[in-house]
Amino acid sequence: MTIKRITFVQEMLKFMGLEGRLHLEWISSAEAQKFAQVVTDFTEKIRNLGPSPMAALENRTGGERGYNRAG
Amino acid sequence: MGYRDFCGHLIPHGYTLENLDELEGLKTSNVRYSLEKVATHLVEKNPDLKIGIIARDCNERSLNVLYTWQQLKPENIETIGVNCCPSRTRDHADCSLLEPRETGSFKHEKGIDFNADPGEFLENHDNGERFDRWMYEFNKCIKCYGCRNICPVCFCPDCSLENPDLVEPGTLPPEIPIFHLVRAVHMAGRCVDCGLCEDACPADIPLRFLYRQMNEIVEQVFDYTPGSGIEKSPFTIIGDKVTLVPKPMDA
Numbered sequence: 001m002t003i004k005r006i007t008f009v010q011e012m013l014k015f016m017g018l019e020g021r022l023h024l025e026w027i028s029s030a031e032a033q034k035f036a037q038v039v040t041d042f043t044e045k046i047r048n049l050g051p052s053p054m055a056a057l058e059n060r061t062g063g064e065r066g067y068n069r070a071g
Numbered sequence: 072m073g074y075r076d077f078c079g080h081l082i083p084h085g086y087t088l089e090n091l092d093e094l095e096g097l098k099t100s101n102v103r104y105s106l107e108k109v110a111t112h113l114v115e116k117n118p119d120l121k122i123g124i125i126a127r128d129c130n131e132r133s134l135n136v137l138y139t140w141q142q143l144k145p146e147n148i149e150t151i152g153v154n155c156c157p158s159r160t161r162d163h164a165d166c167s168l169l170e171p172r173e174t175g176s177f178k179h180e181k182g183i184d185f186n187a188d189p190g191e192f193l194e195n196h197d198n199g200e201r202f203d204r205w206m207y208e209f210n211k212c213i214k215c216y217g218c219r220n221i222c223p224v225c226f227c228p229d230c231s232l233e234n235p236d237l238v239e240p241g242t243l244p245p246e247i248p249i250f251h252l253v254r255a256v257h258m259a260g261r262c263v264d265c266g267l268c269e270d271a272c273p274a275d276i277p278l279r280f281l282y283r284q285m286n287e288i289v290e291q292v293f294d295y296t297p298g299s300g301i302e303k304s305p306f307t308i309i310g311d312k313v314t315l316v317p318k319p320m321d322a
Contacts, residue, residue, distance in 0.1 A: 003315050004293070004305055008259055010318065011288040015193065015281075016248060017202030024317040041320055053202045054248075 020049060072106040073097050073125040073151075083109060099125065099153050101166050105223035105267055107133050111142045121147045127155035127166065129265035132298030133223035136261055139301050142226050172269075182207045183277045185269070189284045209247040211274035214238075218268035218278055219254065224261045224297075231257075251281070258282045259289050260304030261297055 006024040013022060023042055027035050074097065075084035081102040086093055107130055110122050124130065131150060137143045155166045174184045183192070183204050196204065219225050219232060232238055232253060238245055262282040269279040290296055292315070293305040305311075 001306075001309050003313060003317060006317065007292055007315050008285075008288055008306075009256065011292070012252065012255065012285060015189070015201070015284050015288075016205055016252065017196075017198045017200070019198055023320055026317070038320075045320060053199065053206075 017053065021046065021052065072110060072122060074099060074102065074104075085109075085113075103127065103129070103166065103265075103267065103270075105133065105221055105265070106130065107137060107143070108221070108223045108226075110148070111137060111226055114143055114147075119147065121149070123149040123151060125153055126150040127153045129155075129263060130223070132263035133265060135298045135301060136224045136263055137226070139297075139303055140224075140226070140261075145301075178275070183280060185277050185280065187277075187280060189280070189287060205248060208276045209251050210244055211276060212244050212247065212250065213274060214243060214245045214250070215273060217271040217273065221267045221271045222258075222262075223265060223267070224263065225257075251276075251278075255281055255285050259285045260293075260295060260306045262286055263298035 003024065006022065010022050013019060025038050027038065072083065072085050074081040075093070076098050081098060081100055083104045083106055084093070086097070106124050106126070110124060113120055113122065124134070126134065134143065134148065134150065138145050172185045174186065178184070181204065192201070216232070219230060232250065237253075238250060262285065264279065264283055264286065266279050268282070269277065272278060286297065289305070295302070295305050297304065
């Protein structure tokens with residue numbers, strides 16, 4: 001079920017323009033070294049991709065998501 | 072459940088055995104409503120109610136999905152077909168979708184064409200540009216919930232888009248693009264491409280294009296088309312064997 005959902009969301013994010021920022025890996029709690037390796041590699045990959053375009057939006061509006069409705 | 076002429080407009084109307092003379096006003100035209108959604112509300116209060124519905128192709132597909140999710144019982148529903156799509160066997164056709172919507176020039180530049188082809192969209196624009204175009208469209212959202220209200224296959228009594236912990240009440244625009252992506256994920260395996268959401272949206276957001284792409288993905292990856300029959304969506308079946316493999320990190 002997880003793999004179905006993650007595959008779907010990966011394709012959807014690609015369509016949206018946020019490709020490559022979601023990754024799925026099966027790791028047992030006994031494989032600590034593999035976990036450390038995967039996290040390091042993925043952090044590096046994300047760093048190379050640059051800031052998310054959504055973060056750029058937040059900065060543009062001064063950190064607020066929108067404006068409050070009057071009243 | 073059908074339509075009634077009211078001052079020149081057609082509105083949904085339920086004809087009952089007690090009011091058979093009202094049938095004089097029954098008409099069809101290119102006006103479309105999701106009558107099956109009204110039927111689900113009626114059946115909530117009265118589970119054994121037998122309902123006949125004036126149904127086009129899109130209504131038939133939504134009914135199939137509602138049967139799959141057990142919102143309606145097939146033995147209690149009878150459909151009466153309407154000429155909706157033109158063909159050689161029918162001399163006239165009535166559907167509001169027969170004329171494709173026009174997209175203005177500004178929308179072409181900054182946003183997304185209603186009638187775009189998803190394959191071309193993916194090829195012609197890179198990541199950054201796709202994101203900007205979608206954000207242009209979603210920025211116009213006023214959180215009217217029109218898309219959710221009119222959708223024939225949306226039936227959750229506790230909609231997650233109304234949950235105050237997930238979507239902060241009282242601010243506009245809603246947290247984009249998450250708001251629309253949440254709805255898009257819920258539409259995977261359910262949307263039958265009736266187009267009522269795009270018709271209802273006051274901000275002209277190309278929702279049909281988005282949900283159509285979602286279901287393209289579902290069709291390609293899981294080989295499932297909602298509305299084609301009474302099979303369960305792959306997202307509801309837990310514990311089945313799948314041959315999908317997670318993508319490697321450098322893909």
